[in-house]
Amino acid sequence: MDPEKSPKQPLSTRLIVGIILGATVIAAGSFTAGFVAAPVTPTPGSTSTEAGFSRDMQTHHIQAVEMSMILLDRTEDTELRMLAEDIATAQQQQAGQMYAWLSIWGVPQAAPEPSMTWMTRPTLDGANHDHGGEDGETSHVPGEPMPGLATAEQLQQLKSLAGVPAESYYLELMIAHHIGGVDMAQAVLDRSTNRAVTSLARGMVAVQQGEIAYMNELLAERA
């Protein structure tokens, strides 16, 4: 080997090392960038329609569970007991789903703004949720009781009754409660495209409307 030529070898080796290192840096950079920028479905924020619905509907559902548990203590009627268990377990399960969404979305269970605020925001088609309101005024006022929610006095009244009067009163309260629940579920359907939320809300609308009809029949039988 010619000693004068050998100095060239480290040069080309360095070149190769340089290319490899450069390629590595570029590859690592691209992979990191791709990993960071990979399409991640954005999750609803704390003041989103979805989060507002998930909090308010939990409150709403948990009262339906409470009313149903009260009735189970106040009647032996098989039909009404089964209805109460149906509503209680279905709504407790759904409340758990909404609780888990908030947890997964990384937003607090506690509301950062008054309840029902999300229902006063514009709908997907830009219109306001103003049915029932006067002169285009929204029928929902942030911080006011949710539609269909029973008052503390009404719950106390239910606890004081037994037998058919308890059944009738439960049905009255629950029919109003379901009508309000359908209203809230419809409000989120008008404002959200989140698949999990809209799927649950659609089920609520359908099931609760069916149950309203059934409860009206049961109520008429007790008149």
Next chain:
Amino acid sequence: MAPSDTPEPVLPPSAKKLTVKQEREARRQAKVEQFRKQQARAKRNRIVAIVLSSVAALAVVALIVTVVISNATPKRDPADIDVAGVQTWDDLEYVHTDGPVDYEGQYGMNPPAGGSHNPAWLNCGIYTEEQQNESAVHALEHGAVWVTYNPDELDEADVDALRSQLPDSYIILSPYPDLDAPVVASAWAAQVKLDGVDDPRLGDFVEKYWQSPDVPEAGALCTRGIDGPGKVA
């Protein structure tokens, strides 16, 4: 490296009085020494290059593996499962009714897979006798899968084989006389007719529809309703 970087070797002071022969020998040795150094440097550079490129290649492989694993942990969204031959329904009614429901006439279902139903749901479990449609449909509304089979086509071992593939809860397994397939799996608003107890579509159907979040009241009780006749588990 440019040739100018390699000057004539400087001779040691002691070499000043050396003979021409000795000088030549010293110069030769100096050159040999220089050549050895160059060789050693080249060798070292080669090793550095090999080590660096190996580390780099390893880093790239590790990065790819990490990205692939973290992005593609075996995960199958039930919504993406395509059960061959499945039939689905939209806009079913949720009416509670004490009377009989004509599921075939009203929705084109036999056996039923959703629609109006009895206020009392059938308790989930294993049944050896035919069950009331209207109560079983209410159990579907609570997220159950109802597996029906033609009793003329399945023997006891087949039924056991079927049972072993199903979840322990939110399942109704019952015979359904005159069924037009050996086995039919039904959930709320979805149904698939199966060729037999080893039809792989049963697993896919259960994965997609059992306790599906699209079922209106998934997770509501499938106990404390009514026990139908012939309940064995």
